[in-house]
Amino acid sequence: MLSFFNITKKMNTLNILHRICIQKQVAKNGLYFGQPPILEYVANHDKCTQCEVADFMKVSPASIATSVKRMQKSGFLEKVADESDLRYNRLKITEKGRELSQECRKDFDRVDAQMFSGFSDEECEQLCGYFERMIKNLSTEELENKTFFSLIAEGKKLLARQSKEGRLDD
Template sequence: MNTDIRRIVGLLGQIHILHRIYVHRALLATDIYFGQFPILEYVEKHDKCTQRELADTLQVSAPSIATSIKRMQKTGLLEKECDEKDLRCTRISITEKGRDQMLQCRRAFDAIDKQMFEGFSKEETAVFKEYLSRVISNLTTDEFKGKTMFSLIETMTNEKHVQRQGKEESI
């Protein structure tokens, strides 16, 4: 393999790790975990949405959303209430605490993004975006077409779980 390509892949990995460190630090100041932030943003914009809407929008499993919602209720970020017209359906709303912490994270994430692209012109940013889009396109097989970042993370997590189970069974 070309050493330049290997170096670029290494740099992309380093960017990913540095970004995750900064995001992790920003989240430490809140009761929010990494995967919960997009849930809070969605619920804030779509008050009284259902778990199914969330799962469909983020392209993750209903059990995954249900687990996150329960955790977020326990920490006071979200609340659930029965639908007035259909008692089998529950509606999800963001609490004031959830909104405050989501906005705190949004400001921190925007600052991280700004720092990351410090010194880049609009043209350079557009070209960089195009290059990254081409890399993603090259890696996106039919299996991954149209998937959100969150559903890709869930796929990766599920594959790790299956792999771990396989190792445990072979012992």
């Protein structure tokens, strides 16, 4: 019988393998790891602000600004003046950016399809149910109903706090 440790180790290995496969696809398209979600967000929220993207991804506005500058330079995004207040800029995806975003989405979907190859729909539904139950089991009140990006932000805050307290140096 597998121990909880062995199951968790397999889940962590799967997570790392999935991340590596996604990183390879991102690099193939000439992007950095965090850029496809930005492109996808802007594609779905035309003329959004950098702050809106930062809020969605739960990262600092400065981090988004750096990525936006890179993506502007590469011709994937444009900044357009806000029609009602010229002091503000809004983000607009270019045709080149839209095509790249769609290509990334197809690549990510292929990685996911490869990962679930050989699984029936019923098995996928069952697995999803198991994950939902495990998520519920670990979701304390302050983490309940958080999005993927906000959970990442919570983890970063915890690491920063531990680092500040010197607990990561041991």
